[in-house]
Amino acid sequence: MSRVAVVGAGIVGLAAAHALRARGADVTLCEPGPPGGGQSAGRSRIFRHAHDDPRLVALVARSRSLWREWEHEFGVELVSRDGAVAIGDGVEDKLRTLEPFDGIPVRRLDPGELHDRLPLLAGYEGPAMLDVDGGAIRTVAAVGALVSRLEGTMLREHVISVGRRTSGGVEVRTGTTARTFDHVVLCAGRGTAALARGAGIDVPVALGAHVRLTFATRATPARGGTAAAGLPTFQDGSGTFGETGAYGAPDPDGRHFSVGLSADTDAAPDGALADPSELAALADRTVDYVRRALPGLEPAPVDHVHCWVTRLPWGDDGVGIWSADGITALAGHNLFKQAPVLGEALAGTALTGTVPQDLRPGQRLGRAAG
Structure with missing residues (x-):
């Protein structure tokens, strides 16, 4: 039986540990804080199929199938059935990218249906689309279900170093332990690059910080007094409301x-922000955007989520x-929706020593268009 340590209990680390256990590995999951409390924090994330790189579309489509399998296994809804709406001039590019994929239902929305599906939105007449099998990922439910399946694997320790032993195996040193494993998987978010570098692996991550705000919805009679019930997720690339990229x-x-x-x-690289005041400025811009674009929301935020961004x-x-x-x-970045398929890929790599072809760094999976 292979002894594998997974460092980091965000959604991808949990998925990797779950996949390893399903393959018979002896798993130790290292995480000093609450699982899902770092870059996986928050109550919802967007599941969407549209990406510039068709290979990533295929990977995400596989992940959507695995989310369904998890729902069956865990007995809980993990991705809402309300779809993902996108607006802006990029809609036509998204539709062209998705057209070859028969199993991904998408279609254009006229202004009337857009309003019916997303009554929070101010008046908008431009291009819009619906990704039918997109939706809101139930993040807390997903993390909770995985944690329940991984009972007995958690080591509540901060990992200080990872290194190969001359006598064989890989040593993981934490605050109070030193253990040797057959393989170590690093899914530690901001901490991954530093731990990998100490083991001689260069991961070229650019670090940033991000803020996401939560707003209360205004009640609407048409939705039984709960304006967010049955709503799709939202991406706005239109610039109509003063921002060229917003999501909800x-x-x-x-x-x-x-x-x-x-x-x-x-x-x-050490996490020092170039200008800490920029986070507050981003929050203010988000509030201003909500006032202009989403009059169905109360404009005073009720919650903040601050998280690190690890961009390739x-x-x-x-x-x-x-x-x-x-x-x-x-x-990588924007990985929550890919967690099930990335967990499988990491488990396979740990047990066979082979990285799936498209996920090798030289393939530049998820590369931007142009």
Whole structure:
């Protein structure tokens, strides 16, 4: 039986540990804080199929199938059935990218149906589309279900170093322990690059910080007094409301909607923000955007989520797996929706030593268009 340590209990680390256990591995999951409390924090995330790179579309489509399998296994809804709406001139590019994929139902929305599906939105007459099998990921439910399946695997320790032993195996040193494993998988978010670098693996991550705000919805009679009930997720690339990139997703309670901008602050490799005041400025911009674009929301935020962004050089949706001599590291951005398929890929890499072709860094999976 292979002994594998997974460092980091965000959604991808949990998925990797779950997949490893299903394959018969002896798993130790290292996490000093609450599972899902780092870059996986928040009550909802967007599941969407549209990406610039068709290979990533295929990977995400596989992940959507695995989310359904998890729902059957765990007995709980993990992705809402209300779809994902996108607006803006990029809609036509998204539709063209998705057209070859027969199993991904998408269609254009006219202004009337857009309003019916997303009554929070101010008047808008431009291009719009619906990703039918998109929706809001129930993040808390997903993390909770995985944690319940991984009982007995958790080591509540901060990992200080990972290194190969001359006598064989890979040593993981934590605050109070030193243990040796056959393989170590690094899914530690901001901490992945530093741990990998100490083991001789260069993961070229650019670090930033992001803020996402939660707003209460205004009650509407048409939706039984709960404006967020049955709402799709939302991406706005139109610029109509003063921002060229914004997104939102309904919370599972049906009374709140989380909104963010496609922007973050720069940070040094050690996590020092170039200008800490920029986070507050991003929050203010988000509030201003909500006032203009989403009059169905109360404009005073009721919650903030601050998280690190770990972006690869080839694009906002870039993802890759580095692996050498018993150590595997995952890095990328916008990974929550891909967690089931990335967990499978990491488990396979740990047990066979082979990274799936498209996830090798040289393939630049998720590269931006152009």
